Every structure is written in structure tokens, then in C-alpha cells.
Amino acid sequence: MKVLIAEDEKISRKALMKSISDVGDCTIADNGKDAIRLFDQAYAKKAPFDLVFLDISMPDINGMQALNIIRQKESSRNISRSDRLKIIMISTSMRKADIKKCIKLGCDSYLCKPFKKQKLYKELIRLGFDIPDELIADVDGSNSYTELVAKIIRRFNSGEFTLPVLTHMVQEVQSLLEKSEPSIEDLATIVEKDAVISTKLISVANSPLYQGVELIKNLKTALQRLGLQEAMSIITTITNKNLFHSENKPLNKYLNTLWTHSLACACCAKYIAEEIHDKGLQSIFLMGIIHDIGKLFLIKAIVEISPEKPIENSDLQAAIMEVHTFFGAMLIKKWNFPTNFIPVVKNHHWEKFPGDAGKEVLIIHTADLLVTEIGYGSQQTDSQHGSNNKTDKALSNLFRQLGIDPDRIKVIRDMVLDSMKSLTDLF
Ligand SMILES: [Fe+2]
Numbered sequence: 473m474k475v476l477i478a479e480d481e482k483i484s485r486k487a488l489m490k491s492i493s494d495v496g497d498c499t500i501a502d503n504g505k506d507a508i509r510l511f512d513q514a515y516a517k518k519a520p521f522d523l524v525f526l527d528i529s530m531p532d533i534n535g536m537q538a539l540n541i542i543r544q545k546e547s548s549r550n551i552s553r554s555d556r557l558k559i560i561m562i563s564t565s566m567r568k569a570d571i572k573k574c575i576k577l578g579c580d581s582y583l584c585k586p587f588k589k590q591k592l593y594k595e596l597i598r599l600g601f602d603i604p605d606e607l608i609a610d611v612d613g614s615n616s617y618t619e620l621v622a623k624i625i626r627r628f629n630s631g632e633f634t635l636p637v638l639t640h641m642v643q644e645v646q647s648l649l650e651k652s653e654p655s656i657e658d659l660a661t662i663v664e665k666d667a668v669i670s671t672k673l674i675s676v677a678n679s680p681l682y683q684g685v686e687l688i689k690n691l692k693t694a695l696q697r698l699g700l701q702e703a704m705s706i707i708t709t710i711t712n713k714n715l716f717h718s719e720n721k722p723l724n725k726y727l728n729t730l731w732t733h734s735l736a737c738a739c740c741a742k743y744i745a746e747e748i749h750d751k752g753l754q755s756i757f758l759m760g761i762i763h764d765i766g767k768l769f770l771i772k773a774i775v776e777i778s779p780e781k782p783i784e785n786s787d788l789q790a791a792i793m794e795v796h797t798f799f800g801a802m803l804i805k806k807w808n809f810p811t812n813f814i815p816v817v818k819n820h821h822w823e824k825f826p827g828d829a830g831k832e833v834l835i836i837h838t839a840d841l842l843v844t845e846i847g848y849g850s851q852q853t854d855s856q857h858g859s860n861n862k863t864d865k866a867l868s869n870l871f872r873q874l875g876i877d878p879d880r881i882k883v884i885r886d887m888v889l890d891s892m893k894s895l896t897d898l899f
């Protein structure tokens with residue numbers, strides 16, 4: 473059987489390829505445009521695909537649009553319903569509206585990520601494909617992790633999880649910023665109630681991230697140097713830091729690595745944004761802190777449900793990696809974060825960014841790659857990655873896409889390494 477997999481996320485693609493390569497020949501597309509091109513090419517060569525997987529969330533042409541285009545092309549080529557290509561949509565979204573829309577557009581099946589190998593094979597059998605019995609019976613370890621993550625998502629969707637709430641102060645500041653003319657004085661009145669946060673704000677204003685000429689000694693001047701939006705970012709960062717702590721030792725170690733990764737990413741994103749001189753990028757630091765928030769809650773939920781599972785298990789990490797972006801986006805929606813945070817959290821692992829993708833997500837993606845390269849990866853195993861030609865090339869391309877000279881990579885890398893020495897103790 474000839475299979476086309478259109479999926480832009482590396483981890484999901486790898487997992488799907490692993491399952492499918494036992495039953496068919498795979499061709500890969502990392503976006504919808506490419507999927508359609510490959511579909512046309514195979515048709516022209518009179519060797520069409522038997523099955524296509526379309527991920528819903530892809531840059532350029534998304535899965536639903538690709539589904540629509542393929543079905544239209546088939547009907548203009550007079551291909552009958554029974555002979556047309558089998559299309560399976562894959563997504564982390566279980567929104568009924570999405571599923572209904574895909575069925576209406578003509579998909580044959582809809583699978584929610586992450587899914588078990590057995591579920592996939594059963595679905596293929598239902599669609600008329602031949603799957604050897606021994607494959608269906610095979611239960612491997614990775615499935616139990618996939619099932620665990622799927623269970624968490626189901627619980628989350630049905631509202632069974634009690635989500636941590638943002639601290640009272642963040643809420644107060646959020647509503648202050650929504651006012652038509654918020655002032656530094658109003659902000660100071662809210663913040664000075666908490667001595668710890670006030671002191672930390674002053675330290676941050678004096679840190680390499682915001683350093684001015686004079687040493688700041690009081691809250692009001694610190695807030696003036698930071699500005700309202702930046703101050704909001706820092707307050708949220710300080711209060712969020714508590715979420716990255718656990719009494720469970722292995723979990724705490726994992727959270728520490730994730731926190732350092734998030735902080736390095738935030739710091740790097742800020743330096744990249746400064747190169748662009750774009751005033752619209754005021755929230756970029758907080759976006760860096762928040763981008764992997766989905767991982768934080770998934771790992772905490774896993775330890776709560778199955779404390780015996782080893783956290784660093786690669787199958788478990790792969791399952792988390794596959795869904796953390798979607799899960800994180802749901803979380804920040806519930807937290808009423810500004811809407812421009814959502815694409816950043818949701819799409820920061822895209823491999824290609826279309827022209828209209830927005831600078832913020834492109835910057836966070838770039839920062840994520842750069843800090844992982846210098847040893848601040850989100851997992852302990854990432855820290856051994858180091859620099860390689862592929863990453864260097866990817867970084868150069870991303871810098872060019874952002875309109876920054878790739879020669880600046882080295883400068884920013886050194887600035888991040890230098891700042892991290894003092895920043896880690898600040899928050
Ligand atoms: Fe991530």
C-alpha cells in the first residue's frame with residue numbers, strides 16, 4: 473500500500489511512520505501544499521496513493537484545506553466515491569465542529585493524537601486495508617504512555633482536572649492593563665502589596681535584560697524602566713516560577729530543567745526582538761516563559777496519575793512532545809491570556825513558517841532552537857545536543873526570515889549565555 477503522510481511535526485511524523493512502515497510504503501510531506509503536489513505527481517505517474525494522513529494544523533495549506541482540494545480534484549477527474557483515496561485526518565483537537573467539518577469535506581476517518589498503534593490498525597482494517605494479525609496483537613510499551621497522555625487530554629477536555637489559577641496579583645494587573653489609560657502609579661499600588669515581588673522586580677530592572685545607566689533602588693523607578701507591559705510579563709514570570717516546583721525529587725529535577733529552558737528561551741527571544749526594533753513585540757519575554765507550559769502540566773498530571781512511571785522514559789517524552797503545544801494552547805485560553813499568545817504556544821514547533829505566520833511565533837521557535845543548541849534544552853537529554861551543521865543552517869535561515877543578519881547569531885548566543893549566569897538566581 474502507498475501511503476502519504478502530511479504532518480509538519482517531527483515527533484508525530486516519526487511515530488506515525490513507525491506504525492505505518494510495517495504495512496506500507498511511506499512518503500512524507502511537511503505541509504499541505506507539498507501533500508497536494510505529491511498527490512498530483514502520483515496521479516500523473518498512474519501510481520496514486522492508497523491512503524493519506526492529513527494533520528489538521530499545518531502551515532501554508534492546512535489539513536482541512538488540503539482535504540477539500542484533493543476531493544475537488546478527484547471529482548473533476550471523475551473518480552468515483554468508491555475508488556477515491558482514503559483520507560485519515562489527524563489532530564489533537566477533539567472539537568466536534570472540526571470533526572463534523574472534516575466528515576462533510578469527505579474524510580474517511582478522524583484520529584485524535586496521540587493514538588495507539590492498535591487503534592490505527594483497527595481503523596485501517598475498517599477502511600478495507602489488509603493488516604497482518606500479529607501486528608494487531610502486538611502491544612508495545614510505548615502504547616501505554618500514549619494511552620496515559622490520551623487519558624489526561626480526555627480528562628482535561630471533560631473538565632475533570634482542576635487547573636491551577638493565576639495568582640490574584642496577575643489577575644489584578646491583567647484587569648488594570650485592560651483599562652483605557654493604565655498608569656505606572658496604579659501598577660505600583662498593586663505590586664507594592666507584595667514585598668517579594670517588588671524586590672524581585674527591582675533586581676530584574678537592574679539585570680542585564682534591562683540594564684540602564686543608573687542603579688535602581690525603588691519600585692516606581694523600576695516600573696518606569698520596565699514599562700507597563702514588560703512589568704506585567706515579569707510579574708507573571710515571578711509568580712509562575714512557583715509552578716515549576718515539586719516535592720517529588722525526579723519531577724522537581726525535570727521541572728528545573730524546563731524552567732531554565734523557558735527562561736533562556738525568554739531571554740533569547742527578547743534579544744532577538746531587540747534586533748528587529750518592533751514595538752509590537754512587548755510580550756515576547758513572557759511568551760518565551762509560557763511557550764512550553766503544556767509540558768509542565770502534562771508531566772505533573774502524569775506523575776499524579778502514575779507516580780511509578782520513570783519521567784525521562786523516551787516514549788513518555790515523545791508522547792508529551794507530540795501534544796504539549798495543543799495542551800498548552802488550551803491552558804492559556806482558559807487563563808484568558810491575550811489571543812496573540814495562542815499561535816505562539818500552539819505552533820512553535822512548526823518546521824516551516826509561512827509569510828503570514830507572525831513574528832512572535834517565529835522568534836520563539838528560533839529562540840527555542842538556539843538555546844537548546846547551547847545546552848538549555850527542555851529535557852535533560854537535550855543538553856548533550858550541541859551545535860551541528862543542520863541546526864546552524866536552520867538558525868541562519870530563521871534569522872534571514874526575521875530580517876536579521878545571521879552574523880548576529882553568535883552575538884546573541886553569547887549574550888544569552890552571559891545573562892543566564894545572573895538570571896537563574898533572580899526569579
Ligand atoms: Fe515546545
Ligand SMILES: [Fe+2]
Nearest residue numbers: 763764840850
Ligand atoms: Fe521549548
